[in-house]
Structure formats: C-alpha cells, structure tokens
Amino acid sequence: MSTEILADLSEQVRSAAADNRPILIRGGNTKAFYGNPFVPNGVASVMLDMRCLKGIVNYQPSELVVTALAGTPLQEVIDTLDASGQMLAFEPPGFGSGATVGGCVSAGLSGPGRLVAGPLKDFVLGAHLLDAQGRILKFGGEVMKNVAGYDVSRLLAGAMGSFGALTQASLKVAPKPFETSTLEWELDEAESLERCHSWRAYPLSVSATAWESQGSTGRLRVRLAGAAAALRSARQKLGGVALDQEQAQSYWGALREQQLPFFNTEMLWRVAVAPGTAPLGLGPTLIEWGGGQRWIAASLDAAVVREAAVRAGGHATQFRARSSSAQPQAGVFHPVAPGLAAITQRLKNEFDPQGLFNPGRLIPKA
C-alpha cells in the first residue's frame, strides 16, 4: 500500500515542479509555529500531506532501532517502544497529539533527555527522502555504524524539509533506565548553574535538569536515571529532596511539551549557550540541559538577545511569538556565518534548484 502512496506523492511533487509551484510539506501540523513562515512565490502552493504514509516498518527490540514511515504518529512509536521497555532517549517534544515521525525528525528538536543522551540527530540512522525530482533516495540504514557515503540522513534531521519530504526514518532507540528519581533544591539561578556545571565531569547518572525562578529565588530539579545502585550513590552525593515519582513524571512531560505556566507568554526565545555561561539577565528564564538551553519568556528585541547569545558562544531563536508582526527582520533563526550560508545555499540549489520545498522556512530565499 505504501508503494502506491509513495507513487502518488512523487507524482504530486513532479506536477508541482512542472508548474513551479512551491510545496508545503505537512505532517500533523503541530510545529507550524516553529521556524520562519513559508514564503509562497505568488503561485498557488501545493500542500504535501504526509499523514497518509504511516506505520512502523520494522522494529525488533534487540536491534535497538525503529523504522517508521514519516506520517506515523510519534506517540504510536513511543508507545510501541514503551511496551518493549525502550524509548527515544532524546525525548522529542510533540507539541500536540498529531505530531508525526517525519515532523519530529525534520524539526530536529530534542527534549530534557538531550543533556546526556544527545540530540535527535545523534539518533538518526537512516532516512528516505522524496526529492525535487520526485525520486525516493535512501540514506543511511538500520545499523548502528555506517560510513558508506556521506551522512545525508543526519543532514536531513532539523533541515525543516529544505531538501524534500522525509518519507521514512530509522531511529536508534535505547533501553529505558532501570530506575529514575527526581531531586529538588531551592537555589538561585547563578548557584544552580554553577552546581549543574560542576557535575559535568563526574559520572552521577544525571539525565535531565531544569531550573525555574520562583519568587526571589528559584527551584532546580534534577532527574537521575540508571541502575538502582548507581542512583543510590548519586543521591548520596547530591542531596536534595526527592520528588514523588508521579509528580516528577508529569513535570518532565509538561516541560518537554512546554505546558508549564512559564511557557504561557507573548514571546519565547530559545538561547543555546556554551558551558559555564553565567545568568544572561534577559528576563524570566527557564534553564535546561545543565545550563546549555535557556528559555526566555519576554518580548525582546532580536538584536539584544542575539548579542547576548553570541557573547555566550551560542545562538538565539525566536521560538514562538503570538503576533507574527513581532518576527525579527532576519528571521527567527540566528543568521549563520557567511561561509556557512554560502555552503547552505549551494546545497539547497543542488538538491532543490527550483526552490520548491518549504521555501524560506529554514534557509532564506536566495
């Protein structure tokens, strides 16, 4: 069945290409808010709905990989893995029940578990791409180690459909930890940052961290994950107050999905910074990934945030804004260095010379 659907999708791409009509790739439409707006070229655009392409293609727990068609609901994959005691260790946010595997990989976003497990792109083992000529190209595969050809599947992760539509992805999975436990401290921002930073060089089974301001001080929550013995010794070293399991689980879930009250804001900035960065002082802040990911809930001027991000060895993204008029002139993403911009444009031209796919969403129109 998927062969016919693929043929139909290819045909849609080919006919859009023939008419030079831009193609909007859509999965569950849960992350339309993220990235720059789709830039039509004045001609009616075509929506390529990937939801028709769904199902888990291959999953054998001992292989540590799951392969699913792009339109497969992300939740279905997570539930299937869960039933075998496995998980997506980078804990991708869905931002809605309709989230799909293709959208998840294309957006390239990771959740709390990224701190230690690594980002989404580290888990992409293979991907199939429906390209601008309507061809299905297969990159990578289902095995853990693969250096045959360039790692194009990782390039597609987070590319926001710039090179075409993902039709299938193979993701590395991980066994769920034998145990988890969440600890909590009352700490101000600077102290919390220092503490998280000092843990980096030690094996303490920390799997996620989150700090949020609370009144005049703040609250740091740390999730430990691993074998029972490891958690016992980590708890002894770290101290803190243990959180109730159920409360902890719902907290990390709400953090991942940005459902905490903090995220209810006019504008949300995401600032990624180098290790050891002090408080940015830009406004109400929520900090994840041991200090590396900072959410700022404030209507800030792009130039101000970007300058602070660059000083901190990182970059800033306007992650959400209620009003589209608040979008920065240069786009929501931090502009890349000229040398990289040139390579990016050349790659885009090589794969999609007509500029059909998701124009403007990630790569500025040339």
Added chain:
Amino acid sequence: MNAITEPVLSYAATASREQVLLALRAVLPPHCILSREEETRPYECDGLSLYRSVPMAVVLPESEAQVQAVLKTCKKLRVPVVARGAGTGLSGGAMPHAQGVLLGLAKFNRIKHVDREAAIAVVEPGVRNLAVSEAVAPFGLYYAPDPSSQIACTIGGNVAENSGGVHCLKYGLTVHNVLKVRVITIDGEVIELGSLAPDAPGLDLLSVFVGSEGMLGVVTEVTLRLTPKPALARVIMASFDDVEKASDAVGKVIGAGIIPAGLEMMDKQATQMVEPFVRAGYDTEAEAILLCESDGTIEEVAEEIERMEKVFQQAGAVRLQVSQSENERLLFWAGRKNAFPAAGRVSPDYYCMDGTIPRRRLGHVLKAIQQMEIKYSMRCANVFHAGDGNLHPLILFDSNLADEVRRAEDFGAEILELCVEVGGTITGEHGVGIEKINQMCVQFTRDELDSFMAVKRGFDPECLLNPEKVIPTLVRCAEYGKMHVHGGALPFSDLPRF
C-alpha cells in the same frame, strides 16, 4: 552504452609539476615541501598498502595560514589535494593523487586547551587519539572513541573516517563526541561547524562533515567532548560451542536492556591465532568467545555483571570467566586489540574487512563466511564489534602466491555484498576510500550516488579535495556491473582497474 556521459575533470590541465612546486614554494618555507621521489615515496599509501600512488609533492604546513595558502594555490592551479593524518586508515582514503598534492597534518600536534569542568579538549588534527586520553587522565576524564589503532591514528583522521572502537556501543562514534571543527575550505576560507553550545543555527553541517573522508574540507582544530572515567570496569569472557549461539547471545544481552561498555566476538580461528602470541587466557576450544564489559560505579558494575552472567548462561555459554583485576581485564582486551599483529604472525598477508549488519543476522553471515572460506580456499578469522553488528573478517593470504591477491579481494567483495543483502552496509568504520568504491555501486542507486556528489559540490564545487574517492563514477559502476554479469571471470583482466 552511449548514454554514459559524465563530466571529466582534467586535473592539472593548466599546471605542470614544476609550476605547482614553484607556486607552493612561494607560500611555504622549503622544509615544509617534499618533492624528491625518495621523500614522497613514503607517502604513497596509507594502512591499505594494496593501493599506491606517489603524489607530485608532499606539503607539511606548520600553521593554519599555511594550510589556507596551500589550498588557495591548489584551487588556483586546479590541483587535487589529499589530506593525511597518520596514514593508518584501512581503505586507501589517504592514498595520494598522482597529479596532486598530499597535505600532511602531522605538524598540527598540539593539545591547545583542556577545560576540566566543561569536559572538553581543543586539539589540533595531528594529535594522536590515545594522546588525548593520556593528557586528560589526571582530570579523571578520557576521550571515548578508541579505534584499535589509537596509539598511532590522529584525531583529524578520526573525524574524516567517523572512527569507532570497542567502546562506541555505549559511548558513541566520533560524530557523537566531536562538538566543533575548524575547517579550511578549498577556497582557503576558515569556517567553523558545530558549537560549544548544544547546537548551532542552520543546517547540521558538522554531522555531514564527520566521516566525509577528507572530501569536503581540511580540519585545523577539533573540539572534543570528554567522558568521565568510570570508577571500575570488568569484563566477562563467555565461551560458546557454536558461533550461532554466541551470535544469539549478543542480541539477548541487548534485549535484556543492557548496553555493555564493549561487546566483542572472536571466533575459534581468531582465538587460536591470538592466544600463542598474547597468552590472554582465551578458551581456544570454544567455537566463539564473547568479551562483554561493564563499567560504572562499583555497585553498578556488580549489579550489571550479575545480570550479564545470567543472560549468557541462559544463552548456552559453556564457560564464563570474569576479570578479577584491572590487569586481567587489560589482558583479556590485549588479545582482542592485538588480533591484527597476530594475523601478521600466522599469515604473510591479511585483508581486513569492515561490514555492518543487523545483529540478528550475525550467525547467518558468519556461517556464510565459513562457506566462502571453502569456496576461495582461504582462511578467514573473525574478530569484531558484535554489539554494533560491525564485522571485521580477516582474510589470510599470501601475495606471493599466484592469484591470491585477486581471490582475497573477491572474497572480501562477496562478504561486503552479503552485508548489503542482509540489510547492512559495506563499511562500519573504516570508510570507503578507494577500496570499497565498487561496492558503493551495490549499496546505492545512481540517484543516491549523484546526491553524494551534490553534497560534495556544495562544499567543494570543483571537486579538488580527495577526488575520485568514495563516490564511484557512472562508468566505474557500469564496468563493475559487467564484471558481475560474467561471474568472476573478469573481462580484460590484464587492465589496471584501480
């Protein structure tokens, strides 16, 4: 056949050897240029000595500015450039181009900066892999990817090949442990890929750069992620009376929710080859042994070792031995890491393959390799990263005997094609280089190979960096396809093909 047309790149069409040397002398001091035959000959191959080619010149720059100048010069004269680290690669990736310049990075051997708290090290590409771990050991840290050649191989080469090692099942490959690279493009421009922050804006060009075999740019600085050293590591040696049982045990360990720090297999051929050489205490009666490592805190390791032992018992292990001291653990690994020198002792030549397959197909593929030993009347020892499904069949042969080189190559090619057939890949960690370029035609369609070429042009529009490697041309695939149609009996077998 008239449909086959492709752009033919005529390198050095405008520049003679003398012109190239003259231009290089204008940008480099004399001691950084090797041009006499006796100076350039030592660079004719890397760790895969089957493929050789002497470059027009070897340059050994000492500064980033010199690397920039060399690349600008080569670009201007349209001369191919091949970058080289320690030359330990096993796929001919650093084999020079006869009309090109070999760019050696051996002089970039400084560890520039170690940040203990942030657990990162900033190093130059010519720093040896093991030297990083040695330098950061006082801080209780190490660099996790540990290819068997780690004594000699360099970080720059590791980046080019996306090197693995015995611990990458748990700690990842090079791509998972490199945060940032500083790269000189063929235009001589400096770019930085990746970031010390969790990510960088725009496309993830770092991931596509790692493992690109020197075809996209030349690295001058690498920022590595370091890993806290575990308090303890212990290894289980499990013996099996059947290769398939040992293979199944691999899947069962993973299926039990355990990610061992290392999970390696050696078959009887391999243990019998290694044991007299290393005296590691291997069970040479077993058809296969597994080495399975647990690391972490003392309590954690005790808990995990117990769990692993249970799995192996249920999987039918006939003997289990757990290392009782750090010395014994190192001895168990010494045999594994010395498999290649041991092969050199029992056979005049050996050819190391590098396919990856789904773990569940291990038993099937190992049995098929046994059949191929009969077919090619050659021995093959298997010693490999079982946890990753990454095979390293060692084909033993004698290049002085008529026909043995060709038969060893055919044997290797058949193994790689079987890897693709069972859903795997022709290379897990050694790279394609020049060695596996024909098998690329088997693993990928023409459209996919063209898209690799598109990526290459995105970084290096004129294809001057390590050209004619990794991505086979249309003509080459057509010829390889024809060779297969004739089933082993090669047409024009006297023609030089590589």
